[in-house]
Amino acid sequence: MFLINCPFCGEREQSEFKAGGEAHIERPKQPTELSDDEWAEFLFMRKNIKGVQFERWNHAHGCRKWFNIVRDTSNDQIKAVYKMGEKPPVK
């Protein structure tokens, strides 16, 4: 069970958080203009890689804020935590 440094509350145990899948997938502003394939790309396609991954997390049993983390899925090391709307601090 890893520790996550919530940008609003500080370091807390993983059990307080809820994972929200891949980060930086923006909802299209004009969905009606998209083809079925383009909409499906947004709707269904997600990466699941072994290695460094950008993820959305929610402090569900805390401040209930959403934020992003950069996590290495092979060893659960969290390389960065940053607020929604901010650019990832690492590549």
Place this chain on the structure above:
Amino acid sequence: MSKNLRFKSSKQVDETYRISFKFNNKTYYGYKGDTLASALLANDIHLVGRSFKYHRPRGIMTAGSEEPNAIIQLHDNTSRTEPNVRATEIEIYEGLVASSQNCWPSVNFDIGGINNILSPILPAGFYYKTFMWPKSFWEKYEYFIRKSAGLGKSPKEADPDIYEHKYIHCDVLIIGAGISGIMAAKISAKNGLKTLLVDEKSFLGGSTIYDNSEFSKINNQITSSWLEKEINEISKLENLEIKTRTSVAAFHGYNFLLARENLTDHLPINQRENKIRHRLLKIRAKKVISATGAIERPLIFDNNDRPGILLSSAIKKYIDLYGVACGENNILFTNNDTAYETALSMVQRGIKVNAIIDNREEIDSKLSYEAEKNNIRIFKGYTVVDTYGYKRINGLSIMELSKDGQKVIGKKIRLSCDSLGVSGGWTPAVHLFTQSGGKLKFREDDQVFIPNKYPSDQLSIGSCNGDFSLEEITTNTVSSVKKFLNVNNTDYKTFEIITGINKSKRNIWLLPSDKILGKTKSFVDFQNDATAKDIKLALREGFRSIEHVKRYTTTGMGTDQGKLGNMHALGIISETAGTKMGEHGTTTFRPPYTPLTFGTIVGRNVGEFFDIIRRTPIHDWHVENNAKFENVGQWKRAWYYPKANENMHQAVQRESKAARDCAGILDASTLGKIDIQGTDASEFLNRVYTNAWSKLAIGKCRYGLMLNEDGMVYDDGVTTRLDENHYIMTTTTGGAANVLGKLEDYLQTEWPELDVYLSSVTDHYATISVCGPHSKKIVSKVIPDLDFSDEKFPHMSFKNTKIGQVKCRVMRISFTGEQSYEINIQSNYGKSVWEKCMEEGKDFNITPYGTETMHLLRAEKGFIIVGQDTDATMTPIDLQMDWIVSKKKYDFIGKRSLYRSDTIKDDRKQLVGLLTENPEEVLEEGAQIVADIKKSPIEMLGHVTSSYYSPNLNKSIALGVVKGGKKMIGQKLIIPMENKNINVTVADPVFLDKEGERLNAKL
């Protein structure tokens, strides 16, 4: 007791405190400080159990948590009885009752022993090969296999003991209080670090604490005396907490560890009352030091499993710590020097050592010379080829090893003994290190796996790091701990070490025999009866991966997780496959290191604390009025209120009729309520619901449907505009938390520019729904100041009002199709307002109804229940709810998905009504719907989602989803059941009052 196997003056055992205990129904005596194993050995009992597969007699093999054989059933009391308890770990107490496992009728005469004779036809994978043919027979085989499998018996009653969980945070956690752990604890605590030292045993000092030999000294003191002084010193340190009888079960990432602290298992039964039995420690340590020691390896030769064969180090421990000899005529068999320590311990106590068989041709150490001086015969370059004696070893034969160690040569020599100590060298206990994600490397010199790459801030020291000699342990511990903790000050300067041990070792994983392999039983995994032959067979049959060999042969899969034999399995695999050790990796060590009881895992979360129970403010009234309850998520909801001898059906029929003919009252407090405020609240609702919200007037209510982005129905409910920028949304009972989460997600991540604030207010209000033709009269009496006329208070509107001095909101909304009022009032007034409604409604036959009647009433109206009539594959179009999907809005959640190629298909499953040919026949929910039963395979068109007998329509009604159902109104379909086919007609899903006249009906 005929033999004298107990010796005076042992450190651990208090000979003034005698304890009686029962083993296999016979009473024995031991002393305080004994383990069950040491007490049994003192009574000359070696045979304690039968092996898993062949039911071979097995005895005590070790003196610690690695024990594979001596596992017993503890307590005969059915609620406390516990299987697979290691006799080597359990401390005896007054009243202890234990018995052997896996034998019938007794451990001395076990019918299952026939498997030993049948063993040639029980090879590895026997079960897989035999019982899978024919495939359909597996169920019949399984019954018998399951009956004979398994070692002990689980308790049949609830566990009466108390358990708890505790969080611990520390700077440094040290696992293992042997010599290196003690030294590390001293360095850590003396440097001001908050330190926790844990050990699974009841005493500190590990194996060094009974190392009393003249040949082992630190700074001119006998090693054990030196360590005792160290322990005395650290026990006074303020920063140091020491926990004995505490076994680390799991080492997870981020230095999160679980340990079980055993608090009462060693106490006399009558002192355990009301005490916590086990405590599960959840430890977060900034730094972890593993000092878990090493486990001695057995040697793999024919019949190496007889009772009386022990690890050489275990024999030493029983002598030096417990004052117990394992036999009167002992032989030792070794490939390294440590067995000579055992021999000299025996000599010191006057116990006869018949011989030492040593694999090595050359032996050159102080200890071996001392052994020779004491007239012990040493057979150099020899191996044991067989042992004799069924329930206890009585002899063995040895032969000379060839130069390459692959064959035996010369003549067989037979020797007699009643105990054999074996030593195959040492295996670092790296289980916890690998659990944490650590990577091992293989050290060729002495054939051991040692820690290589640490995944977190941790360190391994002492023999678990491959430092076996006293010199390495002391020097390396100080230097590596200093560096790891980044401290300079220690009390330790230089160490002057005297040791008799020479490191030489002759490692042969599988010792040769004069018999062919197929005729031998050389056990690698003692608990699961996996032999060297089985492992070689698995390789011959094509298994290569160590993980596959493990599962096929069951090596390492017992309750001991192969702590003794895993290394040999790896060795035999790499020798047979001609690969290098380490190339195959090791099998994965998984938590727990030693088994945990379920009680420890759940702690206090038992009974009503297992999951949260949510009760409405009116709950007590429901209980007093004989309600039956239904679980909806964590909520307890009144299901129906049976009167006298009514069954559920009769109660629901009565309640349903009353609600339409007179008046009904429902506790709807569990519905989710979300308070929505902000200047963009209307825009927000426009985006999350399928219909339009901007034009909803203040004081009006509207039903809304919420979709997922994939266009599928997610939740529904009525939302009311309380003010210009203030709404209250209701959600389904089960969906409340998820809806709030989803809305927050969109607000925070997709539309942060919107000025909207959400608060969950579900628990703040009690919601009382009064419905039926008399409802208006009743609520008018409850709230006399409010004008309930249809003109002033029409359907789908709300009023702020007061009951007495208490503010409340009344919504005129309906889930039953009847005229209906929902009173929302601060929770703590809920019960009194409910009672007032009951009082004022008495003359109108007001009838409380539960969720079952609510479901029936709404089904008559064709109203859906999200999650019952929908799953995550239904669009609003599929539900025939096109009317609620705005064509004008540019966007809302899920809109784009409503015209994907898949969602616009005509033959999607669509919601329809179903009427049975026989109006008395009620369909089963979940039943399949088909059109043609002659064609094979029968095409499934859909299934029944809701089904009731309607007392208001006097017939059976049902809702279901049917492929292309919208266009099938009037068509006949079939519901095939186990013993009959039911004919149904597809109908409109609205069965009652299509025009909605009842919403304003006057009586």
